[in-house]
Amino acid sequence: MPDTLIIIFVIGILAAALTYFIPAGSFESQDVTYLVDGAEKTRSVIDPSSFAYATDEAGELVYNKVSFFASGGGIGLMNFPFEGLVSGSKWGSAIGVIMFMLLIGGSFGVVIRTGSIDTGILHLINKTKGSEALFVPVLFALFALGGAVFGMGEEAVAFAIIIAPLMVRLGYDSITTVMVTYVATQIGFASSWMNPFSVAIAQGIAGVPVLSGMTFRMALWAGFTLIGIAFTMMYAARIKRNPTSSLTYESDAHFRAQEDTSGKVKEWTLGDTLVMLTVLATTIWVVYGVVAHAWYIPEIASQFFTMGFIVAIIGTIFRLNGMTLNDAAAAFKEGAELMLAPALLVGCAKGVLLILGGDSSDASVLNTILNSAGGFISGLPDVVAAWLMYVFQSVFNFFVTSGSGQAALTMPLLAPLADIAGVTRQVAVLAFQLGDGFTNIIVPTSASLMATLGVCRIDWGVWIKFCGRFIALLFVLSSVVVVGAHLAGFA
Structure with missing residues (x-):
């Protein structure tokens, strides 16, 4: 297996290539309130009905194409490691x-x-x-x-x-x-x-x-x-x-x-x-x-x-x-x-997400992917829709490994889609938490995983070779749980 740093850089190249084929889009945000242990919480989430492609003055779709190098704090293929390393705040990655x-x-x-x-x-x-x-x-x-x-x-x-x-x-x-x-x-x-x-x-x-x-x-x-x-x-x-x-x-x-x-x-x-x-x-x-x-x-x-x-x-x-x-x-x-x-790997992995605009509220490739996936799921039979919600959350966790961050991005979209597809919202939440949690075990964009592997002196490629069967087992069992919960009317 190639070194983990090489794998992340290859993923960065693929992410940069996506920016040439997928137009940027954006959602407007809205505040939602809910109760936890009797205390009212407020969180800013996307408005699923507000998605719009970014357009220029001529009305043409905008592509946030990632160049070989970008100046002025922008994201380019050759400076995504640096931008990833210095991104975020003291409260999180990177x-x-x-x-x-x-x-x-x-x-x-x-x-x-x-x-x-x-x-x-x-x-x-x-x-x-x-x-x-x-x-x-x-x-x-x-x-x-x-x-x-x-x-x-x-x-x-x-x-x-x-x-x-x-x-x-x-x-x-x-x-x-x-x-x-x-x-x-x-x-x-x-x-x-x-x-x-x-x-x-x-x-x-x-x-x-x-x-x-x-x-x-x-x-x-x-x-x-x-x-x-x-x-x-x-x-x-x-x-x-x-x-x-x-x-x-x-x-x-x-x-x-x-x-x-x-x-x-x-x-x-x-x-x-x-x-x-x-x-x-x-x-x-x-x-x-x-x-x-x-x-x-x-x-x-x-x-x-x-x-x-x-x-x-x-x-x-x-x-x-x-x-x-x-x-x-x-x-x-x-x-x-x-x-x-491992700290370098954490920063470089975060840089890959920045290429797709995952850390910004501006129009991004990631928003377009999210909207397209939601639209695709809503038109499927209920059992398939329930299972694909789990699959989607598992894949999307590569881009947003934060549990609360992923919830803010995906749940406002998937909750109403669940209503349309005939899936209970409780099942949609179940699909979210299983997909969000289990893939943290393998995604190189997880800072905690890379740090733990680092202190144990395990290369990510070696880790993937070991835990492949375990992840496959969790995926199959989780699929059974989500589909079974849907068929049982879990609400």
Whole structure:
């Protein structure tokens, strides 16, 4: 497989080519209000009846053709990586996510430099011999619950840094780490009954009572989580029997090299305890902030930076691993350096979306694609329309990976189309959340995925080779769920 950066650039060329064949169009926006836990929320969404092609003074269709290079802040084929890297704000992709990655990478670099993680892992392995297999289902279920309850996604990056060496020490691989962290969060995200960043917003925009259909979705979450656990455990068992069969066996050498080869486990000290308590307290504090105060990237990054600062002081005072303040500073920079490669991929992937105008309210190719897909779906038989809504949301997630952003773009269009096609709006919301969530596992435009793969040292091409069958399984099962829900009159 080509390097991930090459794949993204090829996709960028194809996106640029589309701008020569698909005219630009635009929607007007409107505000909708809905209730969540008794509180009124307002969100700006598209008006599906307002679509219009952009025309010039002569009445001719406008094509936002992407040139080889553009100046003045425009998007061209040769400057889409830069524009992607600096796009957005501190609240999201790309610049916000990139800075988030660098900060948590640096902070956990300090934690790892103390040696407490390595010592703790070795002690844990010694005390759990014979029951290591429990780590996989327990971790998977916890992360899936986090994805369902508060939309956990970016947070998986931080946990993957800690869990990756543990998994390798237990005889598994870094792919198992991605499965029990990031993939588990997206399983929960896709089948959630209460996620405030996807299903709640989608239901509010579609005019469906927020959090309705909870019982069905809880059963859905349990079913998909069990399937994810079973798949991961079967894979993990195969790798444990034959570690060299792993697609990441060579890249996992980095984690294997961290093993203590002295033949004995280092003594556990008060300093190690304080380091681990700091990491644990930070994790609990971040989860509380996300759930209770809707913290997002800026706040989460600040809390993890504070964690790194406190750990640096503890490590210096207790001389953990011979650590000094200068060592802590060097470890922070080295940790951040490890995140540079995935950060570049995040920025370049965002640049591809900018080529299609996905980050602008102006007339764009993306709006035209959205309108055409909606018109096509509305004229189909109800069962086919319900299924194609799911397919469309899965494909559209490549362009807009934000759950709330995709809901604002697609639900105002698909909700009334569902009425025309004879599909309930609840089924339309179900198609949205399944399509939005599961494809986050593979699309290279997902900043969280690329970051998690980056810290686990897995190339995107290798990841696709591994999870192809799993994604196919999720697609088939989701198709059955959507069609079955439609036939059962899920409302």
